[in-house]
Amino acid sequence: MIKINFDSKVDTTKATAILKEIAKDRMGGWFNLPRKYDMGELMRIKEAAQKIRDESEVLVCIGIGGSYLGHRAVIEALRPKSGTRIIYAGNSLSRRELDHALKLVGDHDFSINVISKSGTTLEPALAFGEFRKKLIEKYGEEEAYQRIYATTDKKQGALHDEAVACGYTRFVVPDNIGGRYSVLTAVGMLPMAVAGVDIDKLLEGAADAASESVEAAVNYAFMRYELGAKGYDTEVFASFEPCTAYFNEWLKQLFGESEGKDKQGVWPASVVYSTDLHSLGQFMQDGRRNLWETIIDYPTDETNAKVVQAVKIAHLQGGIPVLDIAVSSFDEKGFGELIYFFELACAVSAKLFGVNPFDQPGVEAYKNELRKLI
Numbered sequence: 001m002i003k004i005n006f007d008s009k010v011d012t013t014k015a016t017a018i019l020k021e022i023a024k025d026r027m028g029g030w031f032n033l034p035r036k037y038d039m040g041e042l043m044r045i046k047e048a049a050q051k052i053r054d055e056s057e058v059l060v061c062i063g064i065g066g067s068y069l070g071h072r073a074v075i076e077a078l079r080p081k082s083g084t085r086i087i088y089a090g091n092s093l094s095r096r097e098l099d100h101a102l103k104l105v106g107d108h109d110f111s112i113n114v115i116s117k118s119g120t121t122l123e124p125a126l127a128f129g130e131f132r133k134k135l136i137e138k139y140g141e142e143e144a145y146q147r148i149y150a151t152t153d154k155k156q157g158a159l160h161d162e163a164v165a166c167g168y169t170r171f172v173v174p175d176n177i178g179g180r181y182s183v184l185t186a187v188g189m190l191p192m193a194v195a196g197v198d199i200d201k202l203l204e205g206a207a208d209a210a211s212e213s214v215e216a217a218v219n220y221a222f223m224r225y226e227l228g229a230k231g232y233d234t235e236v237f238a239s240f241e242p243c244t245a246y247f248n249e250w251l252k253q254l255f256g257e258s259e260g261k262d263k264q265g266v267w268p269a270s271v272v273y274s275t276d277l278h279s280l281g282q283f284m285q286d287g288r289r290n291l292w293e294t295i296i297d298y299p300t301d302e303t304n305a306k307v308v309q310a311v312k313i314a315h316l317q318g319g320i321p322v323l324d325i326a327v328s329s330f331d332e333k334g335f336g337e338l339i340y341f342f343e344l345a346c347a348v349s350a351k352l353f354g355v356n357p358f359d360q361p362g363v364e365a366y367k368n369e370l371r372k373l374i
């Protein structure tokens with residue numbers, strides 16, 4: 001269960017209405033997902049993961065934004081020991097990064113999981129073209145196609161059409177779940193299972209949060225809104241475990257894309273302490289007072305726990321509101337809880353700011369302009 005150290009002024013009538021709206025939203029499929037998981041789909045994911053693990057030393061995960069941040073966050077945090085190595089590609093348009101990823105795969109046996117809901121995003125499309133070529137050169141067309149796993153729309157998009165034509169194994173990004181809310185679908189579950197993450201436990205954690213941590217998530221959403229109304233326009237997510245840096249990245253995407261529209265929202269930033277106390281600590285302590293700090297309080301060792309304590313005291317003295325979100329365990333269950341908690345809090349918070357939590361017109365605008373240029 002997620003525990004918080006603050007209590008905001010929750011308007012319960014409004015909160016209930018918002019929760020109902022979210023549950024009924026045509027993009028609210030993630031809301032009941034952990035409780036009503038399609039067990040047949042889960043089994044297919046596990047079987048595909050086992051096949052990849054049996055025949056590949058490396059899985060190349062190609063995707064950007066919501067198609068990679070969530071699963072990367074969990075894999076990098078938990079560092080599972082028994083899995084296949086994951087190499088990420090297609091999350092930028094840098095030729096240098098792509099060449100580096102190709103070099104890392106080298107002569108290893110590999111498979112590809114290309115993930116794109118729209119199936120038309122340029123970054124993954126370009127990287128996929130390169131890795132697909134490498135796969136065909138290594139294994140020949142027939143075997144190569146059996147090593148490609150495409151996670152995309154059920155019935156449309158360039159990736160969908162290619163997957164059908166070539167017979168790649170397909171997984172579906174449900175119509176009613178957007179990229180940044182899709183970690184617990186095949187988007188995240190397949191790579192996590194391949195990497196050795198216990199996806200049953202992850203789901204268990206998310207289901208627990210869906211029944212036990214709703215109040216805390218709503219409280220946190222109202223607190224964000226209150227702070228926003230008081231002029232705090234930046235939220236700094238602080239963690240004290242360097243391996244959770246990608247979880248911060250997922251949080252920034254989740255809140256940034258869900259809230260930042262119609263000239264609304266809170267700018268999501270992040271730090272990892274104690275490292276960043278030696279770079280951004282000065283600003284946090286004594287710089288412009290337009291920010292608050294949300295500590296993601298993971299269970300940690302004794303010395304690090306003292307750092308958490310010291311930071312809370314010092315930053316409160318420095319005049320920063322400090323919110324504490326305590327994570328129950330540093331394992332799959334804890335991360336499952338956290339994912340659901342933040343998805344829910346973010347959707348409620350965006351609704352309080354009066355914006356649609358589930359669209360991303362700004363991202364589409366950039367994609368359209370880039371398509372015209374390249």
Ligand code: PA5
Binds near residue numbers: 066179
């Ligand atoms: O959350 C979102 O919807 C976005 O961040 C998308 O995940 C991202 O733009 C990638 O899109 P796609 O999965 O269609 O390639």
